[in-house]
Amino acid sequence: MTKTPSWLDHAARHSSERPWTLGAVLEEYSRVEGVTRAETASFLGCDVDSLAWLSLCRKPAPDQFLEDVSRIAERFQIDGLKLAQLIRRVDAIVVLRRTTTAEEETLLLAARDRDEETEE
Amino acid sequence: MTFPGRADEIALHERVLAGDPVAPVDVFKAWMDPLVNALRADLRCSDDEAYDSGIDAVLAYLEEPGKYDRGKGRLSSYVMDIAKKRAIDRLRTRTAAERRDDGYAAAVDLRTMNPKDVLEAEVEARELWQKVENAVPDERDRRMLKLILEGERSTDAFAEALELGVLSPLAQRRLVKQHRDRLMKVLERLGTRLGHDEDA
Numbered sequence: 487m488t489k490t491p492s493w494l495d496h497a498a499r500h501s502s503e504r505p506w507t508l509g510a511v512l513e514e515y516s517r518v519e520g521v522t523r524a525e526t527a528s529f530l531g532c533d534v535d536s537l538a539w540l541s542l543c544r545k546p547a548p549d550q551f552l553e554d555v556s557r558i559a560e561r562f563q564i565d566g567l568k569l570a571q572l573i574r575r576v577d578a579i580v581v582l583r584r585t586t587t588a589e590e591e592t593l594l595l596a597a598r599d600r601d602e603e604t605e606e
Numbered sequence: 607m608t609f610p611g612r613a614d615e616i617a618l619h620e621r622v623l624a625g626d627p628v629a630p631v632d633v634f635k636a637w638m639d640p641l642v643n644a645l646r647a648d649l650r651c652s653d654d655e656a657y658d659s660g661i662d663a664v665l666a667y668l669e670e671p672g673k674y675d676r677g678k679g680r681l682s683s684y685v686m687d688i689a690k691k692r693a694i695d696r697l698r699t700r701t702a703a704e705r706r707d708d709g710y711a712a713a714v715d716l717r718t719m720n721p722k723d724v725l726e727a728e729v730e731a732r733e734l735w736q737k738v739e740n741a742v743p744d745e746r747d748r749r750m751l752k753l754i755l756e757g758e759r760s761t762d763a764f765a766e767a768l769e770l771g772v773l774s775p776l777a778q779r780r781l782v783k784q785h786r787d788r789l790m791k792v793l794e795r796l797g798t799r800l801g802h803d804e805d806a
Contacts, residue, residue, distance in 0.1 A: 493638055493657040500661045501630075504669065508627070542634050544627040544668075554627040561628045 498538035509541030514576045530564045607639040609682035622671045655696045663689035
């Protein structure tokens with residue numbers, strides 16, 4: 487990577503708000519693991535600027551996951567295995583969170599139905 | 607810092623459509639600088655407005671690249687159009703906010719000229735209070751100021767705040783007026799220009 491453009495930080499921040507970007511995954515990873523962006527960069531074996539560029543990438547597609555991860559890793563000279571591990575971890579968290587939320591909603595609905603039956 | 611040529615942009619577009627995970631990086635690199643320059647020059651956007659509008663446009667394109675119809679024009683024009691629309695929205699928002707601020711300032715000036723309205727200005731009162739606390743160290747004076755700002759006009763209430771209960775009504779009224787005049791001068795020195803009604 488050459489000179490860092492002045493808009494890069496803005497772009498990385500905006501990207502992380504879009505679920506289809508790698509930026510959203512990196513943001514979630516930092517949040518869940520309680521680590522800074524610098525620590526995430528260190529985990530992947532790159533600097534913070536490279537992490538900002540990484541944020542702009544499209545998240546690897548499930549049906550060509552390894553191919554996409556390899557392409558990203560090659561472009562940014564980072565550890566592909568660690569990137570895959572990071573994405574898988576965040577994916578798992580997202581799925582678990584969704585499941586938990588759905589279960590909570592089901593339980594709440596069941597409780598409400600029970601209360602209504604009792605009132606009748 | 608110009609947009610890529612037609613062949614290059616089509617090649618980039620094909621990569622985006624194919625889901626190349628690093629294509630977005632190249633899209634940003636190819637378009638952001640020309641977009642930002644155009645927004646600054648044509649719409650006089652600030653740096654942040656130009657960055658955010660350019661980024662919004664690129665991300666909108668990347669999110670739904672299939673929306674671009676190459677039969678209708680260049681991809682760079684398509685992205686530029688989105689960026690300009692976003693920038694105009696931002697400029698409108700900024701202008702509206704500035705107008706609101708101007709209107710607010712004008713309203714404050716009018717209130718200053720109309721003492722009756724000043725007492726209703728709770729918002730200003732809260733903001734002023736921090737400065738007032740520094741300028742008016744005496745707790746009794748501050749209690750009186752609070753009453754003034756809350757719209758209180760009763761001499762009895764002021765006398766109670768100033769702990770003048772033992773004095774005659776006439777002495778209370780005189781002392782209340784003195785305190786009030788002094789406090790108003792303090793406020794004037796603070797630049798608040800807070801007016802007031804005379805005691806009933």
